[in-house]
Amino acid sequence: MELGVYNSEMRKRTNTIKDNGLKKLKAGEEILFSGYVYTARDQAHKKLVSSIKKSKKLPLDLNGQIIYYCGPTETPKGKVIGSCGPTTSGRMDAFVEPLLKSGVVAMIGKGTRSKKVRELIKKYKCVYFVAPSGCGALLAERVLSKELVCYKELGPEAVYKLKVTGFPLIVAIDSKGNNIYQHLQK
Amino acid sequence: MKNSLKCEIEPLVKEANFSLRRDVLRLLNKAFFVEKNKKAKKALSWILENADIAKRQDLAICQDTGLPIIFIEVGSNKSISCLCVKKIEQEISLAYRKNYLRPFSVSPICRKTPSYEGAITHVDFNPEKRGIRVTVFPKGFGSENKSQLKMFNPTVGLKEIEDFIVESVKRAGPESCPPFVVGVGIGGTSDHALLLAKKALLERVDLANKDGLLNGLEKRLLKKINALGVGPMGLGGKCTALAVKIKTAPTHIAGLPVAINISCHALRSATRELKSVIDEK
Numbered sequence: 001m002e003l004g005v006y007n008s009e010m011r012k013r014t015n016t017i018k019d020n021g022l023k024k025l026k027a028g029e030e031i032l033f034s035g036y037v038y039t040a041r042d043q044a045h046k047k048l049v050s051s052i053k054k055s056k057k058l059p060l061d062l063n064g065q066i067i068y069y070c071g072p073t074e075t076p077k078g079k080v081i082g083s084c085g086p087t088t089s090g091r092m093d094a095f096v097e098p099l100l101k102s103g104v105v106a107m108i109g110k111g112t113r114s115k116k117v118r119e120l121i122k123k124y125k126c127v128y129f130v131a132p133s134g135c136g137a138l139l140a141e142r143v144l145s146k147e148l149v150c151y152k153e154l155g156p157e158a159v160y161k162l163k164v165t166g167f168p169l170i171v172a173i174d175s176k177g178n179n180i181y182q183h184l185q186k
Numbered sequence: 187m188k189n190s191l192k193c194e195i196e197p198l199v200k201e202a203n204f205s206l207r208r209d210v211l212r213l214l215n216k217a218f219f220v221e222k223n224k225k226a227k228k229a230l231s232w233i234l235e236n237a238d239i240a241k242r243q244d245l246a247i248c249q250d251t252g253l254p255i256i257f258i259e260v261g262s263n264k265s266i267s268c269l270c271v272k273k274i275e276q277e278i279s280l281a282y283r284k285n286y287l288r289p290f291s292v293s294p295i296c297r298k299t300p301s302y303e304g305a306i307t308h309v310d311f312n313p314e315k316r317g318i319r320v321t322v323f324p325k326g327f328g329s330e331n332k333s334q335l336k337m338f339n340p341t342v343g344l345k346e347i348e349d350f351i352v353e354s355v356k357r358a359g360p361e362s363c364p365p366f367v368v369g370v371g372i373g374g375t376s377d378h379a380l381l382l383a384k385k386a387l388l389e390r391v392d393l394a395n396k397d398g399l400l401n402g403l404e405k406r407l408l409k410k411i412n413a414l415g416v417g418p419m420g421l422g423g424k425c426t427a428l429a430v431k432i433k434t435a436p437t438h439i440a441g442l443p444v445a446i447n448i449s450c451h452a453l454r455s456a457t458r459e460l461k462s463v464i465d466e467k
Contacts (some may be wrong), residue, residue, distance in 0.1 A: 043297055073251060082245060083246035088331070088361040132229065133328075133363045134326075134451055136250075140239075157300070170421075184420060
C-alpha cells in the first residue's frame with residue numbers, strides 16, 4: 001500500500017483523501033510512506049512543549065504534520081542524510097498531548113506507548129507508526145532531502161524536515177486505538 | 187607514532203560502526219531461515235538488508251553510534267602509558283567525527299553541547315595473552331537503558347535468578363530492538379557484575395560456553411526468552427533473543443550480584459591488536 005504525500009502544504013487540496021487515508025489504516029498494516037516528516041526527539045520535544053505551554057510562537061507549524069522520533073548521524077559527504085532510524089517512542093510519551101493539540105497527525109518511532117498515549121491517539125484520531133528499528137542505513141536510502149528547521153544547537157536532536165519516499169512503516173496504534181503490542185502490555 | 191596509531195584506530199571505528207559482527211550475522215541469518223511468522227521474517231529481512239547497505243555504503247548500521255566503550259587489553263609482554271591510552275581515546279574521537287558518526291555525548295544535567303568527548307575506557311591486564319588489543323564497542327542506549335542489577339541473597343535458587351533475567355528481557359520490550367543478545371554478569375561486586383554483563387556481549391555469540399554449567403544455563407534461558415513471543419521489532423515469532431552470554435566472577439559470602447546488559451540486534455564491536463603502540467617510558 002502506498003500512502004500518498006501527506007503534509008500541511010498539501011492539506012487544503014487533498015484534505016479528504018489524506019485524512020481518510022490515515023484514519024483508515026489498521027494496526028498491523030505495513031505501508032510505504034512518501035511525503036514529509038519532521039524529526040524531533042527528547043530535547044526538541046521539551047523545547048516545543050515548553051513553548052506551547054508558555055503560548056509562545058513555535059518555530060514550525062505542527063498542524064497536519066508527522067513527527068519522526070529520530071536523531072540522525074552527521075551527513076556523510078555526497079549523501080542526503082546519515083543513518084536515520086527511529087528512537088524509543090516511550091521517552092516522548094509525556095510530551096504527546098500538547099503536540100496533538102497543535103495539530104500533529106501521526107508519530108513515527110519504535111516500541112510501545114503508555115496507556116495515556118494510546119487513549120490520546122484514539123481521542124485525536126491520529127496514528128502511531130513504527131519504522132524498522134536499528135535499520136538506519138536502510139531508511140537513509142529512502143530520504144530525498146533534509147532541511148534544518150530549528151534548534152540547531154541541539155545537533156542530532158535538532159528538528160529537520162525530511163522528504164521521504166517508500167519509507168517502510170507499520171501501523172502500531174491506529175486511530176481507533178488498536179495496538180499491535182497489546183499482548184506485550186498490561 | 188601518532189600517524190600509525192591513527193591508521194590502526196580509524197579502521198577499527200569504521201568496522202565497529204559500519205559492519206555487523208560476523209557471528210551476529212550468522213545468528214540473524216539462521217533466525218531468518220527458521221522464522222515462520224511472516225511479520226517477524228520481514229523484520230529480520232530489513233535487519234539483514236540494513237547490515238548489507240551499511241557495509242556497502244559506509245553508513246552507520248544504526249544512527250545511535252553509541253557512547254563508545256573502549257576496552258584495552260594489555261598482555262604479559264607489554265605495558266602501556268597514560269599518554270598512549272589518551273592517544274587511543276583521542277584517535278577514536280577523531281575517527282568518529284571524520285566518519286560522520288553522531289556526536290556521542292552531552293553534559294548529563296544541562297543536556298547541552300553534543301560532542302565527541304567522554305568515551306568510556308577500561309584497561310585490563312591479561313597475563314594469559316600477549317600484545318595489546320583494543321576493542322571499540324558502540325553501545326546504543328535503546329538497549330543500554332534497560333540494564334538491570336539485582337543484589338540477591340547468597341541462598342537464592344537458580345530459578346529466581348532465571349526469572350529475574352527473563353523478566354528483565356520481557357521488560358526491555360520492542361523498543362530495545364529485538365532480537366537481543368543478552369549479556370549476564372553473575373558475581374563480583376555490583377559494579378563488577380555490570381561490567382561482566384557488558385563484557386559477555388563481546389564473546390562470540392555463535393559459540394557455546396566452554397563451562398558446562400553456564401552453557402546449560404544459557405541454553406535454558408534462551409529457550410525461556412524465545413517463548414516470550416516478543417520477536418524481532420516486537421512483531422512476534424520465535425526469535426526474541428539470538429543468544430544469552432554469561433560471565434561469572436567470585437563474589438562475597440554475603441551476596442550474589444546479578445547484572446543484565448542487553449544488546450539490540452545491531453551488536454557491533456571491533457577488536458584488533460595494535461602494532462604501533464610502544465611503551466614510552
